Amino acid sequence: MARARRKKPHNPAKAHDRRSRDLPRNAEVAAIEVDDPLGLEPGDKIVTLRSIRNDPLGRLHSHRHIDEAQYQGGRAFQADWEKAERGPRAVDPTREYVDGGEMRESITEGQRKAALRLNRAERELGADGSALVHDVLVQGMTMEQIGQRRGLRGQRWIDYFARRFKECLDRLALMYGFATEKR
Incomplete structure (x- = not known):
């Protein structure tokens, strides 16, 4: 006859494993x-x-x-872009139709400051750098997609865009205060 196993007493100090085991297929x-x-x-x-x-x-x-300062600089740029963006608003079919339009919302102080920081970032990165940063951080494009969009194919161009993007992230980290200038 099998011997009955005794359960261990509950220990509240032992941490519970809250990690998910199942992930979507892709x-x-x-x-x-x-x-x-x-x-x-x-x-x-x-x-x-x-x-x-x-x-x-x-x-x-x-x-x-990329390092932590570059990552934080990129996230700060994304946050400023989201604050300053004033895209189209969704149509609410539950609201009553009225002739004429609504008054536009006034620009908040946070939106104004975010737009000023974005303008400064564009000046510091230059036209090509700001376009590259916008493509990656706002539109979510990969280096290969950026090269294809500009008609530049091949591994050398992908490496060039990756190096240039890291330089832009260094500049953003300096601008947002996550890094200091090298001597």
Whole structure:
């Protein structure tokens, strides 16, 4: 006769494994360390997964092609672009139709400051650099797609655009204050 196994007593100090085991079929994820929202001590960290499928900046950072300052500079540029952008608004079919139009929303102070920072970034990066940064950070294009769009094919052009993009990220990191000038 088999011997009955005794269960171990519950230990509340033992951490629970909250990691997801199932991922979608075409998922591209990378591990990242973040602050634990359920942590008892301030500064507790957990390892979580982030999607890098449609995030070229996150992909470069997770593969260690760019450093933390370049990554933060790129994210700051993306945040300013989202603040300053005033795209078309969706039509609300539940609202009553009225002749005439609504008054346009006034520009907020945050939008104004973001637009000023974007203008400064465009001046510092130049026309080609700002176009390259916009293609990668706003439109999510890869270096190969940028080369094809400009009619420049081949590995040498892909390498050139990658090097030039890193230079632009260095400039953004300096501009946003995430890095200091080298001596």
